[in-house]
Amino acid sequence: MEGEMRQKVSELPDTAGVIPRAVRHIFDILEARKADYSMKVTFLELYNEDITDLLALEDQSRFPEDRQKRHITLMEDGKGGAVIRGLEEIVVYTPRDIYSLLERGSARRRTADTALNKQSSRSHAVFSINIHVKETTVGNEELMKCGRMNLVDLAGSENIARSGVREGRAREAGEMNKSLLTLGRVITALVEHSVHVPYRDSKLTRLLRESLGGKAKTCIIATVSPSVHSLEETLVTLDYASRAKSIRNKPEPNQKTCKSVMLKDIYQEMERMKQDVKAAREKNGIYIPHERFVLDEAEKKSMREKMEHLELSLEKQNKEVEKFQGLYLAEQERRLDFENQNKDLKVNLESWKGKFLDFQEAHCRTNMLLREKDFIISNLLCSENSILERAKDMRNNLENASGDITVLLNKLERQAKTEAANEGLLSSFRDELDHSLRILHDRVVGSVCEHLKLLESTNEQTKSYFLAKTESANQLERRIEKAKNMYVSGVQCMKELADTLRQQSIIDAEQMRLSISTHATTVDNFLATMISEAEQILDDVLKSTSELKELLAFSAELQQTGLKRSLTSAQAMSKTSIDFFKNIRIHVARLIKLMEQNQIERSSKLLEFENEFKEICVKDEQAAMNKIAAILSGLTAKKTTMVSAYVEQLNERYSEEQKHLNLELCNLQQSSDNGKDELVAYVGVVESQFQEDMSSHAKLNDQMEGILHQCLKKGGHSASYWSHTQSSLHDLCKRSIMEADDFIEERRNKNENIFQEKLMSSARNDAEFNAITSDVLTSSKNSLLLDHEIRKMIESVSTTSSDHLELLNEKHSEGTESIRNISSNCLEKDYMVSSARLFRASCNEDI
Numbered sequence: 001m002e003g004e005m006r007q008k009v010s011e012l013p014d015t016a017g018v019i020p021r022a023v024r025h026i027f028d029i030l031e032a033r034k035a036d037y038s039m040k041v042t043f044l045e046l047y048n049e050d051i052t053d054l055l056a057l058e059d060q061s062r063f064p065e066d067r068q069k070r071h072i073t074l075m076e077d078g079k080g081g082a083v084i085r086g087l088e089e090i091v092v093y094t095p096r097d098i099y100s101l102l103e104r105g106s107a108r109r110r111t112a113d114t115a116l117n118k119q120s121s122r123s124h125a126v127f128s129i130n131i132h133v134k135e136t137t138v139g140n141e142e143l144m145k146c147g148r149m150n151l152v153d154l155a156g157s158e159n160i161a162r163s164g165v166r167e168g169r170a171r172e173a174g175e176m177n178k179s180l181l182t183l184g185r186v187i188t189a190l191v192e193h194s195v196h197v198p199y200r201d202s203k204l205t206r207l208l209r210e211s212l213g214g215k216a217k218t219c220i221i222a223t224v225s226p227s228v229h230s231l232e233e234t235l236v237t238l239d240y241a242s243r244a245k246s247i248r249n250k251p252e253p254n255q256k257t258c259k260s261v262m263l264k265d266i267y268q269e270m271e272r273m274k275q276d277v278k279a280a281r282e283k284n285g286i287y288i289p290h291e292r293f294v295l296d297e298a299e300k301k302s303m304r305e306k307m308e309h310l311e312l313s314l315e316k317q318n319k320e321v322e323k324f325q326g327l328y329l330a331e332q333e334r335r336l337d338f339e340n341q342n343k344d345l346k347v348n349l350e351s352w353k354g355k356f357l358d359f360q361e362a363h364c365r366t367n368m369l370l371r372e373k374d375f376i377i378s379n380l381l382c383s384e385n386s387i388l389e390r391a392k393d394m395r396n397n398l399e400n401a402s403g404d405i406t407v408l409l410n411k412l413e414r415q416a417k418t419e420a421a422n423e424g425l426l427s428s429f430r431d432e433l434d435h436s437l438r439i440l441h442d443r444v445v446g447s448v449c450e451h452l453k454l455l456e457s458t459n460e461q462t463k464s465y466f467l468a469k470t471e472s473a474n475q476l477e478r479r480i481e482k483a484k485n486m487y488v489s490g491v492q493c494m495k496e497l498a499d500t501l502r503q504q505s506i507i508d509a510e511q512m513r514l515s516i517s518t519h520a521t522t523v524d525n526f527l528a529t530m531i532s533e534a535e536q537i538l539d540d541v542l543k544s545t546s547e548l549k550e551l552l553a554f555s556a557e558l559q560q561t562g563l564k565r566s567l568t569s570a571q572a573m574s575k576t577s578i579d580f581f582k583n584i585r586i587h588v589a590r591l592i593k594l595m596e597q598n599q600i601e602r603s604s605k606l607l608e609f610e611n612e613f614k615e616i617c618v619k620d621e622q623a624a625m626n627k628i629a630a631i632l633s634g635l636t637a638k639k640t641t642m643v644s645a646y647v648e649q650l651n652e653r654y655s656e657e658q659k660h661l662n663l664e665l666c667n668l669q670q671s672s673d674n675g676k677d678e679l680v681a682y683v684g685v686v687e688s689q690f691q692e693d694m695s696s697h698a699k700l701n702d703q704m705e706g707i708l709h710q711c712l713k714k715g716g717h718s719a720s721y722w723s724h725t726q727s728s729l730h731d732l733c734k735r736s737i738m739e740a741d742d743f744i745e746e747r748r749n750k751n752e753n754i755f756q757e758k759l760m761s762s763a764r765n766d767a768e769f770n771a772i773t774s775d776v777l778t779s780s781k782n783s784l785l786l787d788h789e790i791r792k793m794i795e796s797v798s799t800t801s802s803d804h805l806e807l808l809n810e811k812h813s814e815g816t817e818s819i820r821n822i823s824s825n826c827l828e829k830d831y832m833v834s835s836a837r838l839f840r841a842s843c844n845e846d847i
Contacts, residue, residue: 047123054105
């Protein structure tokens, strides 16, 4: 059913089976509809009525008895179908995922070698594909459609006598035949429209309940064999398929579930579970709600009644099963007896057929012998007459041959003399040939020895080469491991440095925030002190003006002394104001100097940090290997650039804040200078007015009242001016603090982002470096393995060559010996007169 699935291109091969084509068709339809779907698969095996999950991860315990078996339960779903608890569902996204899972599960199926099949399946398998598709209706309501396709591979029925299985395998075959027999009974009951269909007699029929007479569409593929030896199995399978074809299913589309309905069911289930948990926590004797307890008791009662009824029916069915099993076993025994008798009869028939053929052959041979004897007798009679005639002819010929023999003897004498001369020549030729063969043999032996020495030296050189190659490969592995450790330590140092920099930046930001808040508090305290002193001075001025008014009312004579006193107080006030403004200028200068010192300290700290960071990066670059120098230098340059940019931004920000603060301080200093100038002008006016008042009393009174009114007015203006200055400075401090906090928070977030980017880049670099090192190690190991293979090949070639040389030496020795024997035989037998020939010549001479 699987066929060929291994093909890199998207199209399926021609040898693909039903399962790959069905999977490809499903994915093509879903992709064409552009539907929002999810797909899960399960793969189970039914072996000896036990369900096994073929996709579950194996328990890698050391001993098999320590491994825990996955608990899988087959249950009814209440709708005429079956639900399997404990199966592992795996989400798939492509057909290739399904093919890989199918191959992994098929490899774990139980198979065995029998006399009929080398890979006989010993279990049934069910591969299920569950699909959930989300659709949107006209009213934008989401619906969920569910579908499932079961791909079932049934193990074939097995004849124990023919398959040759024993003991455990025989039990497996019995379980398979039992489940298939139950399936046949279910099919028969469905075809005959029986009232009771025995689905529950086997787990296989329970799994296939929806496919057999249920609400699903079913397609059955019957596998048969064209061999005449499997005729009985083929007929049974075709009858099986014909009966299954008569089953009538009633397919129905799956229920479309609304999203709101699903959520409602989920919420109800959650509420029920919450009530159970609440009841369990209270522990009032009943750990579940009372209504649920009543329902459970009613369900338990009905279940007990059902169980009793089912037990009775089961007992009845067990009795029937035992009866049928006894009949089945008896039939099996009878069938085995008949088969044994049939085999014996076949053997006897074959033996009698052989004997009959032997008798036929013997009869044919006897007839042929008789015919040959008759033919020989007739030929003998004819040959006897011809022999008599030939004897007469031979007598005449012998008389004629006696004269010829005398002539022949003369010729033989001459030939004997010639052969005696040839014998001397042949002996000399044999000696020369023997000498030449010895020389050739010595040369061949020397050549073979030289080749053997050359092969030994070649083997030694190859061994030394491979030892050097192995040592260099080991050194390369050690260097790569050392480089990897150095790189890991460098990356760890960089991470620690980044953490240190991060902590240092946080500490610096906190210190800067504390210093700014301290400066703002100092400025506020200073302004409050100055305002209190100014208010005290204004109060003194008001008191002095009131005293002047009282003195003017009492007596005109005291005006001169009052004027002198007011002049003195005005001079004191001017001096106090001048001292006040001098103090303001001194405090402002101190504040500017303090901020400049803070700016210089921050700049120096940042420069020190930048220099230290550059020195560490340079040291890390120098410590790294040449192979990763480019990567580390790029990373260091990037980090240095980022740090420099960050330092420049901080410097620019600090310079802007310094400029802004200097501008505000300049404004404050300018306002203080203006006040000082006004006070100086005021003192001059007071002195001129005092000189004029000395000349005229009336004029002095009028001018004095105007001056007092002006003083009061200016005092009010000064108070409003100082309050405005205080509010503006307070707002400035708040704004500076807020800007500094925003800047610090922004820098902290940027530093955090930079730190995360560095961590990600370092992780990527680690992965790339590990991949490079693993590739280098793999290539070196592959090269070493290739060298070992070449070494083995050279050793085999050298061994073969040495064997060939030894064989050549042996063959050459044998060849030279054979040449000597042939030459001796040729020279002695062919060219020398033998004693038998001389004997025949002497006999003829006697005749």
